[in-house]
Amino acid sequence: MISKNKKINSFVEYTKSETKKANIKCVLANVKYLVIKEEGYVRCNGYFDEKNMLLKCAINKPITEWLPIFVHEFSHFEQWRGQCETWKKCFFAGEDKTSEIIEWVKGKEVKKGLLKKYYKALKYLELDCEKRTVKNIRKFELPIDLDDYARKANAYVLFHDYIYFYRKWYKVGRVPYDNKNIIATMPNKIVPKGRVATKKQLELYDKFCS
Numbered sequence: 001m002i003s004k005n006k007k008i009n010s011f012v013e014y015t016k017s018e019t020k021k022a023n024i025k026c027v028l029a030n031v032k033y034l035v036i037k038e039e040g041y042v043r044c045n046g047y048f049d050e051k052n053m054l055l056k057c058a059i060n061k062p063i064t065e066w067l068p069i070f071v072h073e074f075s076h077f078e079q080w081r082g083q084c085e086t087w088k089k090c091f092f093a094g095e096d097k098t099s100e101i102i103e104w105v106k107g108k109e110v111k112k113g114l115l116k117k118y119y120k121a122l123k124y125l126e127l128d129c130e131k132r133t134v135k136n137i138r139k140f141e142l143p144i145d146l147d148d149y150a151r152k153a154n155a156y157v158l159f160h161d162y163i164y165f166y167r168k169w170y171k172v173g174r175v176p177y178d179n180k181n182i183i184a185t186m187p188n189k190i191v192p193k194g195r196v197a198t199k200k201q202l203e204l205y206d207k208f209c210s
Contacts (some may be wrong), residue, residue, distance in 0.1 A: 048076040075132035123160035147188040152177035161197040162205040170209040
């Protein structure tokens with residue numbers, strides 16, 4: 001049993017059941033963070049990897065920290081399972097826009113037209129995922145504050161604008177959705193598709209994440 005909260009346990013069991021049907025391994029790891037070797041040993045809190053058929057989340061931390069991430073990664077699983085348009089635009093013909101953006105940040109040159117295409121594909125993938133996550137929080141009546149979640153989700157979605165304009169990723173331990181100064185500038189509803197980070201938000205990302 002993961003929690004004393006029945007609804008959390010029910011959601012975890014549901015996730016395990018749904019991923020198993022799709023031959024995806026679901027792992028709740030008793031560690032503070034995960035390391036993705038394929039992406040240069042980058043640290044993260046959770047991920048869904050369709051290539052290695054794995055959904056994994058680090059849970060050696062307060063449940064208020066790992067549960068929203070777990071729901072978010074399950075929502076990525078749903079995108080993949082349903083082969084929604086945002087997923088297909090980010091992963092098709094052997095191309096992985098996420099990896100392309102990471103490699104570009106590291107120094108690989110990418111044509112301007114392709115770069116903008118990759119950035120938008122990745123940003124809209126995450127935006128769609130956040131919308132699905134909010135729906136799942138409501139559907140399963142999970143004890144997650146939706147206003148707080150939306151602000152943090154927006155901090156992550158709009159961070160992709162910072163990546164594109166500044167060619168930087170956040171450093172370990174400096175994720176945008178954990179910074180109170182950044183979160184305070186975010187609306188309490190998931191931003192619409194055309195929303196771009198403001199000048200002030202870009203400056204805050206540069207100050208607190210890089």
